[in-house]
Amino acid sequence: MIKILLAIFGIQIVYVTAFTLRMILTLKGLKYIAAAISTFEITVYVLGLNMVLQYLNHWSSLTVYALGYALGIIIGAWIEEKIALGYVTLKVISQQMNGHIEKALRQKGYGVTSWVGSGRDGERSVMEILAKRKNHEKLYRLILEVDPKAFVITIEPRHFHGGFWTSVIKR
Known part of the structure; x- marks a missing residue:
């Protein structure tokens, strides 16, 4: 179960980081790069959601999913600050x-x-x-x-x- 939880956590971090970057790029007018990221983003999202739904009876899977979401936002914002577009x-x-x-x-x-x-x-x-x-x-x-x-x-x-x-x- 630990491997599943780590996978859910990692997938959620990657998904939300991509989501955050895509939103920022869209707001900056870089729609084609944002669209390319969204293709990757939605694939990762579906994989992560599928894993969580398979283990919905384990409270830990939902907790890890939520924590991965929060950390993904922080990482996405940090990356955006470092590339500082515009x-x-x-x-x-x-x-x-x-x-x-x-x-x-x-x-x-x-x-x-x-x-x-x-x-x-x-x-x-x-x-x-x-x-x-x-x-x-x-x-x-x-x-x-x-x-x-x-x-x-x-x-x-x-x-x-x-x-x-x-x-x-x-x-």
């Missing part, structure tokens, strides 16, 4: 009006669009920076290193048209 836009609002943040970010290779905004307490430097998602944390830390009081919002854009990044993104 881009993020950081909107930064700073009290520093000297251009120091923009210069520091540009020296590190980031494209920065900036303008002067009007806040409750006066003028602010407003910036937008588009970056690969895998560089998000490094960029965020750099911004706060230069201006620890900066207001930073991260947005995940879906569509791009025109500008500096368009030719880079299409590659």
